Amino acid sequence: MTKKKKLTLNDISRNAEKRLTEINIDELIPLPPPYDKSEELPGIKPLTDDQKTRLVDNLDGFNALVLLKPQSKEEEDKFVRQFEAGLKKLLNKGDNWTFLQPLLLSLEHCVRCQTCSDACPVYVASGKQEIYRPTYRAEIFRRLINKFAKPGGKWLAKLKGADIKLNWATISRLYELAYRCTLCRRCAQTCPIGVDNGLITRELRKLFSQELGWAPKELHEKGTVLQLEVGSPTGLRPDVAKDNMEFIDEDFTESLGIKIKTNWDKQGADVLLLHSAGDILSFPESVIAFAIICDKAGISWTLSSDIPGYDGVNYGLFYDDIQLAKVATRHAQIAKKLKVKKIVMGECGHEHKALATVADRLLTGDLNIPRESFITFFEDIVFSGKIKFDPSKNNFPVTLHDPCNIVRNLGIVEPQRRILRYLCPQFREMIPHGVDNQCCGGGGGLSVMSDVNINDFKALIAGRMKLKQILEAFSDHPRPDVNKYLCAPCLNCKLQMRVIFDYYGVQEKSGIYIGGLAELIVNAMVDLKKPFITWGEE
Amino acid sequence: MSGLYWPVFIFTIVFVFIALMVYRVLKIIKMPVHLRWELAPIPHDKERYSHGGSYLEEHEWWRRKQPKAFFPIITYMAWEIFLMKGVWQHNRGLWPFSFTLHWGIYLVILSLFFHFINAMLLIGSVPAAVQDVFFSIASVVAVTGYCVGLFGVVGLILKRYLDKNYREYSSYSTYFKLLFLAAIFVSGIVAWALSNDFANALGVFTRDLFTVDSGITTTAAMGSHIIIIFLFILYLPFTDMVHFITKFFTHHSVRWDDSPQNEKMTAKLRDLINQPVTWSAPHVKSNRGNRWGDIVEKEND
Amino acid sequence: MAQIELAGVMLQVDEHGFMQETGKWTEDIARAYGQKEGVTELTDDHWKALNYLRNYYLANGICPMVRRLVKETGFTLKKLYDLFPEGPANSACKWAGVPKATGCV
Incomplete structure (x- = not known):
């Protein structure tokens, strides 16, 4: 294996036809057995020849967005100009009152101390691929905003040595790269200054959506649009x-x-x-x-x-x-x-x-x-005495996943634990947990995105830290002979975990089942004669 | 440089610095109310802070007023400012340099404060014995600051240049900023080494500055040190170093801002959603000027 | 939009090979999908599941939930995986000529 050349920020705007980086499964952080043999895994599904001719494929070999190759240089330039206009609108009070203050605070005060890098589950799981570093995407975006949306930006960019080219390569890669982040905001928690790279990523996605009309099909056309229309x-x-x-x-x-x-x-x-x-x-x-x-x-x-x-x-x-x-x-x-x-x-x-x-x-x-x-x-309800419980009905190993949006983002940490400590005698925590949890890898919409081969990214990289944590939480019963319950009280987390579990065969190899919190409560009810949790049986 | 150039130079810079900082802060404060984007843990939630919880952990939380504690915020900020806790926890390799650089700066600022006190003591003709004690303190604080800060800044320059995690993210402006800081510390050490009554001389200089004495003068080394410090102060508001003050807003106005909507906010929000929108994507239907609120409502008809 | 030719017909498909114009579906297309996944002959059991799926989709605009499919066909989930190598969502729906399920399912 040849050593990779160190990726630079300016590489984003070079060689629009070439991938910025190649992902090699052996470079990812190791998983515990029996998931440690990469040759036994499905690998990364390559793009078909047909897809290679139609789709933009210049980032990392994964493809979530099915962006079609432009037909002409004029079309490329049109998108680039739209992107530039969008950069300005992000700084405009009327267009972006919703997040203007947080955005500017995050853009203007980063000192590039890189304290956030090791908090990122994607970056760490990938074996620290530069492309996934939380500051890689954010710094490029920051330099673009500084150069194109602020007065005197162009000569200041040269003077400061922070110049960056805005071209088709830049925007097509940034678009795909904006969907390699789960918006989990672990990075933001570690920032001593209070900069939020998750927010910056979301603003970048917003620019693409609100100005260019570019958004993942699953989130927009078959997402919010369908929801408002059909329900x-x-x-x-x-x-x-x-x-x-x-x-x-x-x-x-x-x-x-x-x-x-x-x-x-x-x-x-x-x-x-x-x-x-x-x-x-x-x-x-x-x-x-x-x-x-x-x-x-x-x-x-x-x-x-x-x-x-x-x-x-x-x-x-x-x-x-x-x-x-x-x-x-x-x-x-x-x-x-x-x-x-x-x-x-x-x-x-x-x-x-x-x-x-x-x-x-x-x-x-x-x-x-x-x-x-x-x-x-x-x-x-559980502690009101209105319902009788028999916790011994839940006498199997249970661990709890903390959905980022409920725990890290809203600070709802203890109530679910009080319920589980009461109703599940074999409840055990993952490490780390609570507001320091690892993201499932499906945050930020990734969970519902499944086009081309993005599920491989979700299973191999985005969800890797989570899988590791889950397996470690059940390391006292590693084999499938004991049924174990992974309580993940969030649909998107459950769906993402299903992607991970299917990819590695976790249910078969380790006997871990995914479910929510409500099922555990019902399963412990004295009034219910039959078990509610059926471990995959009909 | 001697005579009245000094007070003009220094007071102009102080004035411009304050004006620029006020401008930057006002710019932040006057930005529109934004959507909530808080992040746990939030220290003002006193009872729940230890596990990172918020008032949303309470059944029907809206039934009672949720108190906001003040003290834990101060503690949090103090740990951050004086011990660089975040860097210690998440980026230990950087901490020795970051910590010393910051303390170098704090001590230099503290020494400026002591020079001011010394100027007052000189004006007040306080007994020489007392003055000597204060001169000694000022010297020790200043020289410690220079040395500690220099260690930190040299460490940071080397780390940025040699460590591949930093090099790509360091632009000319990053090095310029660090070299500027290094210049403060080095010029301070030189001025101190070439002077046998360092703090005394600075005390006298400060006295002459505040009394606008046309006889104000100093040595070349001391003068260079003073000029570098004040040029730096002039440069600071244009850099990311304003985080010493904007950090307040990244925390209080975003990360810890979990205030539910109140009447004052509602009035502001009504104005905001009445603004025209110019986003061009077809689904926004802005028509380059439709109002935010109308765009949101229309889809629902 | 990607295209593939199945049973002599040019079809618009998504990146996973699901038909986008469900009206063009024929039984031969179902057979051709089966061939591609190594199922050389579609049995009565296959047709029972496929017909149920397709009719449900045409009436309701969505694929039936797995629980419903199991109940209505009388096949266990395991049996469904035996019949359709990639399972009901990824194989059966595709063979029945209906679009891939999206949106939190």
Whole structure:
């Protein structure tokens, strides 16, 4: 293997046709056995010859965005000019009031001390590939803003020795590179000055989306746009959502022997439960567990069948302020129409961050309806004495994943632990955990992105630190003979972990199963005669 | 340089420095309210800070006013400012240099303060014995600052140049800034070495400065040191070193800003969403001037 | 948009080979998809699952949830993986000519 040439910042604008770096699986940080033999893994799916002729492939060999090669130099130049215009708009009060202050604070005060680098799960897992260093992308973006969006920027860039070329190579690579970060914000936590490279990455994505109309298909066209139109990025229509819930209600009523009935559009209910539609489709046991807990606790609750009131996701959080505001406003309008006392946000991390905090300053007047996390909602119920529990029913190893958007971003850390310490005798923490957790690798929208071969990046690199942590937490029972429960109370985290688990065969090789928090609560209920957690059995 | 050039030079720079810093701070303060983007742990949440928790850990948190503690914020900042805690925890290889550079600067600033006190003592004709004690303190503080700071800044220059993790991210301006700081420390050491009554001379100089004495004068070495310090002060507001003050905003206005919307904010927000938007992507439908709020609402009709 | 030729028809597909114009689907296309994944003959069991999937999609605009597919066809998940090498979402949906599921599923 030849030694790689050290990547420079200016390389971003050179040789638009060539990849900036090549990823070699053997350079990644090692995993514990039996996952330590790279030759036994699926590897990185190469682009097909057809894809190579059509798609821009100049970053790292992964492809998330399916960016088509421009037909002419004129087309390239047009995009470059649009990008330059977008840089200016990011610094404009009218266009970017939403994040102008945080953006400028982060752009103007970095001293390049690199204290953040080792906090990044992507950078560290990759064996410290320069391209994934949190400051690599941020510094390029900073130099571009300084050069093109500030007065005297061009000659100052030369004077300061921080000149950088803006051309097709630069923007096409930055676009793809903006989606190699999970916006987990571990880097921001370590910055002594308070600079936030996660925020900078999101601003970069926003520029592409709001100015050039470039965004991952899964987040935009089949994401927020579909959600506002049909009701859910999954394509789930209101009538189909209701039909599916009816089916699940019956199915679980039959298998559990207790009556389960979902409430729809109940005016004046105390609680509007805002799940992710993906939970209905892929993890229906989670949605059912919520219904059981609420019913047993005597809560007046409802789901909404309004568009998009049965899907709490808000992908706008990952890439676009306007889309973020549209979806959040719709959610609040639905709650207002139903006259509920509060919205309880389901097991979805980014829904929490979008609705609880980020949108708090978008929802004015009577749209600012109280919004609570399912975690504190459950804690109140579990310790209220309304439901009887037998923790011995959960006597299997359990560990907890902390979704970045709920824990690091909102500071909800202890309530879920109080529940698990009470209900799960074999609960153990990962290291590190709480606000210092490792991201699942699917943050920032990566979890729902699956085009070309980006899942290989998610499994091999972005989720690598997480996988390592999970395996270490269960190192006392490494084999599949003991069923182990990975509690990941966030749909995007669960889906990302499914990608990792499928890639490495974790369920088969290690006997680890992925689920949420609600299922553990229901599984410990004395009233339930049959086990609720079935370890993959029908 | 002698006579009235000195007070003109120094007071002009101090005035310009203050004006520039006020301008930079006002620019930050006057920026629009932004969307919340807080990051745990937040020290003002006194009871929950130890595990990184926030008021959102409370069932129906909106039912009571959430107090904000003041003391933990001070402690947090003190650890950061005086011990460089973040760098110690996450970047230990840099800490010896970063720590010493910062302390070098703190001590030089402290020594300026002592020179001012000494000037007052001289004006007040305080007994020589007392003055001598203060001159000694000023000398020790200043020279310690120069030495410690020089160690730090040379370390940083070498690290930036030799360590591949830093080299690519260091531009001319980075080295210029560090060399400028080095010049302060070196010129200070030279001025001290060439003078047998270093602090006394600076005390007298400071006295003459504040009394605007046209007889004000100093040696070439001392004069160079003073000029370098004040040119640096003039340069500082144009650099990322303003973080000594903007750090307050990165923390209080962003990272720790978890204030729920209040009435005052609502009024500001209503103005903000009434602004025209010029984003060009088709889905924004800005038409180069439609209002933010209308764009968001329209989709929902 | 990528294109592939299956059963003599030129098809618009996504990067994973899922058809984008579901109306162009024929049973021969399903067979051709099966061939590509090493399933040389489609049995009645295959057709039972494929027809259910396709009809569900046409009526509801979305693929059925796996739980539903299992219940309606009477096949276990394991059986579905035996029939369709990459599983119901990645093989069966593709062979049935419906678009790949996206958005948190």
